[in-house]
Amino acid sequence: IPKILWPRLRLSWQRRRHHMITGRMDFCMDERGLKVYEYNADSASCHTEAGLILERWAERGYTGQGHNPAEGLIN
Numbered sequence: 663i664p665k666i667l668w669p670r671l672r673l674s675w676q677r678r679r680h681h682m683i684t685g686r687m688d689f690c691m692d693e694r695g696l697k698v699y700e701y702n703a704d705s706a707s708c709h710t711e712a713g714l715i716l717e718r719w720a721e722r723g724y725t726g727q728g729h730n731p732a733e734g735l736i737n
Contacts, residue, residue, distance in 0.1 A: 663671065685703030689696055 685701055687701050688699040690699070691697070
């Protein structure tokens with residue numbers, strides 16, 4: 663990030679002190695290991711997308727303890 667933009671970025675962060683920044687990483691895993699495709703933090707839809715995939719993950723590999731973190735996102 664160019665140094666000339668630092669003051670604007672700092673001000674931006676100060677004005678959003680109580681705001682939340684979230685994101686989602688898209689990745690896959692196979693016998694060779696983990697591969698990260700991208701990081702998305704540009705829309706609120708990442709919460710829904712991440713919640714829906716968590717349920718599928720839990721069904722296929724989770725031990726069954728706890729709860730489904732996507733319950734509140736699914737109609």
